[in-house]
Amino acid sequence: xxxxxxxxxxxxxxxxxxxxxxxxxxxxxxxxxxxxxxxxxxxxxxxxxxxxxxxxxxxxxxxxxxxxxxxxxxxxxxxxxxxxxxxxxxxxxxxxxxx
Numbered sequence: 784x785x786x787x788x789x790x791x792x793x794x795x796x797x798x799x800x801x802x803x804x805x806x807x808x809x810x811x812x813x814x815x816x817x818x819x820x821x822x823x824x825x826x827x828x829x830x831x832x833x834x835x836x837x838x839x840x841x842x843x844x845x846x847x848x849x850x851x852x853x854x855x856x857x858x859x860x861x862x863x864x865x866x867x868x869x870x871x872x873x874x875x876x877x878x879x880x881x882x
Contacts, residue, residue, distance in 0.1 A: 798841055811835050811843035818845060818876035822859075825870045831859055833872065847873055 797803060812835060819833045830851040836844045849856040862869035874880035 804841065807841065807843050808837075811845055814873075814876040815845045818847070818872040821870055821872040821875050822847070825872075829853070829855075831856065845873060845876065 815833050815835045822831060822833055829849070831847060831849040834846045834848045836846060838844065847856045847860050849859060858867070858869065860869045860871060860873055871880060
């Protein structure tokens with residue numbers, strides 16, 4: 784039987800490969816496109832938008848950005864404290880949460 788040795792730096796090395804970075808960006812862009820579709824289908828008015836930002840090293844973030852409006856991104860996504868339902872744009876885009 785072959786002996787396998789995994790070095791401590793293995794995950795870091797693989798994570799920084801160009802193909803991995805491109806795959807992460809692609810997945811973020813794909814999710815953002817789906818979330819944009821959900822947002823546009825439900826938005827009546829307002830300044831909310833879906834954006835993609837890059838972290839310091841490897842991460843990409845898909846954001847529901849309402850900083851130009853009433854900063855209601857959490858209520859748009861999850862609903863409000865009075866029982867109004869949110870649209871779950873980000874959750875639907877990535878198949879998580881209450882979809």
